[in-house]
Amino acid sequence: MWTAIAVGILAFIFSSFVEYWVHRLMHHAARFGERHRDHHRRNEGQGVIWEFRDYVKGAAIAMVLPFAISLEVGLGWLMGALAYALFSAYAHQLQHENPSKCFWMQMPVHYVHHKYQMWHHNFGLAVDWWDYVFGTYKKVDWLSEEETQAPPRGYLELQWW
Numbered sequence: 001m002w003t004a005i006a007v008g009i010l011a012f013i014f015s016s017f018v019e020y021w022v023h024r025l026m027h028h029a030a031r032f033g034e035r036h037r038d039h040h041r042r043n044e045g046q047g048v049i050w051e052f053r054d055y056v057k058g059a060a061i062a063m064v065l066p067f068a069i070s071l072e073v074g075l076g077w078l079m080g081a082l083a084y085a086l087f088s089a090y091a092h093q094l095q096h097e098n099p100s101k102c103f104w105m106q107m108p109v110h111y112v113h114h115k116y117q118m119w120h121h122n123f124g125l126a127v128d129w130w131d132y133v134f135g136t137y138k139k140v141d142w143l144s145e146e147e148t149q150a151p152p153r154g155y156l157e158l159q160w161w
Contacts, residue, residue, distance in 0.1 A: 004076030007066070011080025015059070019088060020130035022058075023123045043114050045096040047159040051089035059085065084126070091126035097158045100147055112142050 045051055056063070063081045067074030092110060094101055099111035109122035109131060121138035124131050131137035 001072075004072045004079070007073050007076030008080030008083070011077045012084045015081050015084035015088075016124075016127050017130060018059070018062075019055075019084075019125055020123050020134075023125060024136070027119050027123070043096070045093040045159065047161040048086075048089045048093045049161040051092050052086055055085040055089060056082070088126040093158050093160075094155070095125075098150075098153050098155075100143075100150070101153070101155050107139060107142055109137070112138075112140055115142065116140060 046054075059081060063078050064074065066077035091102065095108045095111040096114070099108035102108040102111075105124075105128050107128070109124045109128045112118065113122040118138060121136050122128070122131055123136055128137060
């Protein structure tokens with residue numbers, strides 16, 4: 001059981017690392033970036049469920065490969081990867097609709113990434129760790145009148161599908 005928990009934590013962290021680099025790649029490689037450029041033009045998420053579906057589809061093989069090692073490792077990895085995919089889908093949608101609710105980050109990096117059209121900074125979606133590690137974190141004063149005057153909304157008041 002402890003192995004599955006440890007592997008799940010590693011999968012969660014690794015998933016955030018992959019997400020950071022895939023997002024960064026979308027800004028530098030035309031082949032991967034067209035759908036992402038459309039996302040920037042629209043500046044909206046697709047809903048938590050659809051984001052989650054896309055993350056799982058994109059990582060499905062990596063989510064099941066650890067079962068080749070053992071059932072315990074496979075289950076731990078799958079649970080950690082799914083947990084991150086769900087957390088990331090939620091955080092992504094939240095930052096498009098209600099960024100001030102991202103209490104776990106000093107600044108909602110994905111919101112800022114869109115608001116200021118940052119093509120070289122703030123690539124994290126759910127966490128900002130990797131932006132700090134790889135020097136792409138760019139702090140800005142993001143709370144403008146638009147955000148401070150927005151009507152209060154709860155953590156679950158967002159588009160789910």
